[in-house]
Amino acid sequence: MKAQELPLRKCVACNCMKPKNELFRVVRLPEGIQLDPSYKGQGRGAYVCRNLECIALAQKKKSFNRALKCAVSDDVLNSLYMELENGSR
Template identity: 45%
Template structure:
């Protein structure tokens, strides 16, 4: 059977993976939210669900650039909690 999952790029390591394997972070009406279901409207960025990629995205500021918004430490903390819970 043909796979139809869209491919997205992780803002941490830059690898391309199936969208469903990645954690979506969204700029939803100028608020940064974690969107595990991929349902929220807005500009989205994708991250492999692991702390190494989150760390890379933090250091390179690539999450912030992808979402066109400054990401606070609180947000990074919530994302890391989300990853740990998975």
């Protein structure tokens, strides 16, 4: 019997398709934009690879602004960098 495969999602920076557990999810909620570690937040989401290059590229290209259809603050990007440093999933 085959193990259930995780759904693929596209990184907003490099456009690579990867299993969603290999990506960070940023979600737009009524309260604002935030990192979604549970992958279950209700709202428009965008994914980025768990590496420094993709996060920096997404910041440079303003990929999150385009994907979430609103401005993303530096606080959200800083939380991505902190999660990357902590290595948590």
